[in-house]
Amino acid sequence: MVKVFIDPGHGGTDPGAVGNGLQEKNLTLQISTLIRDMLVNEYNNVSVLMSRTGDQTLSLTQRTDAANAWGAEFLLSVHINAGGGTGYEDFIYPGVGAPTTTYQNLIHEEIMKLVNFRDRGKKTANFHMLRESRMPALLTENGFIDNTEDAAKLKSASFIESIARGHTNGIVRSFNLTRKTSEIYHTVVAGDTVYSLSQRYGSTVQQIRDWNNLDSNYTIVVGQVLLVSGGPSSITNTTKAAQGSQKTTSIVDYLNSINRDASFENREKLAKQHGIKNYKGTAVQNTQLLNKLRK
Ligand SMILES: [Zn+2]
Structure with missing residues (x-):
């Protein structure tokens, strides 16, 4: 079981950076919660502990103490930047080598693949979260809250999801996590034709609609986890089913x-x-x- 500690930056009385109607503490919690759900719902042999799951006030020491006491194998601290700039960057502790550098390379690469932010590069910094944690640790800065373009992106739920997915994909590659084989079978009804549709764990009805260009003529009935074996099949493979039905x-x-x-x-x-x-x-x-x- 790979133990991943996720730290949503700030919280409670400390909002972190603020700007353009956004508070850093809320964005870091949204992103972190999504990463946890993606990892736990979709992958085998990974457990996640978060430093906070709500709007709590925590000191930096409380956060690293929790990760150290739990014996995490990896610590991820999620932040939003401020102070006049734009884009994404991440940090590891100065002078550390593999596997921390490998994790930074993989996570950075996966985030830049999915997230439409300027690449500010892979960096090092003497931050508490990186210094006082006894395991490989990475701190990510996901856009500038005081930059109007970055902030506009951070207001989009699908953009937040792409940030989380990038982190998740990087962690998956770092620890060679394997995908759960469960799929949810949904039923799509259009007129008198019934289709069955397999869809990746955790997707929403709206995503199913968007990905398949299904207009309001299609009713989607959210199904149950049924499977079984084999990898998840693509959402685009809708197959006509239930012929006799x-x-x-x-x-x-x-x-x-x-x-x-x-x-x-x-x-x-x-x-x-x-x-x-x-x-x-x-x-x-x-x-x-x-x-x-x-x-
Ligand atoms: Zn921060």
């Missing part, structure tokens, strides 16, 4: 064919959602429900 007159067969829970409890819930009152599972109610779901 349009012909069946059984609500149970229909739900099974679109990978949905066909238990009485779930049918009762669906019936309620579709305005069928006092569902008892009668043939008439089942036909009503089937017709509603197929619409």
Whole structure:
């Protein structure tokens, strides 16, 4: 189990840098939380401890003490820059060698691949977080909060997600993490055609829409984790599924064919959602429900 300590910079009474309506402490928490979720949800054999998961005030010593006591193998401290500049840079402690330099190279490379920031380079600095931590440590500075262009980017949720994804991809390469094989199967209904769609763990319905150019004619039913084996397949590979399901007159067969829970409890819930009152599972109610779901 690889132990990764993630430190969202600042917090509580210390907002960090502020500018353009943004506070550093909030951005660092958003980015750090996303990195944790991506690592833990999508990869095997990695555990993450965060110095804070809310808006707490913590000293720098409390942060490095927590990482040292836990025995982290890597410390990542996430910050936003200020003071007249633009772009991304990261820091390791002066004079340290591999594997810290390797981690910096990989994480820097992966962030620059995904994030549309000017590359300010890989740097060293005698920062507390880098000096007092007993494990390889990297501190990232993700744009300048007082630069209007950087700040505009930092206001976008998808931009924040790309920063987190870049960090995640760098950590994955640094520690050779392997992907979980679980996938979520969603159901996409368009008119009377039912598609099943596999999608990477953790994606949102809006992302599924965006990535597949699905307009409002498509209803997306968020599915369950079903799989199994093999790598996650691409979102663009929508495959027509459940061919026979349009012909069946059984609500149970229909739900099974679109990978949905066909238990009485779930049918009762669906019936309620579709305005069928006092569902008892009668043939008439089942036909009503089937017709509603197929619409
Ligand atoms: Zn900071």
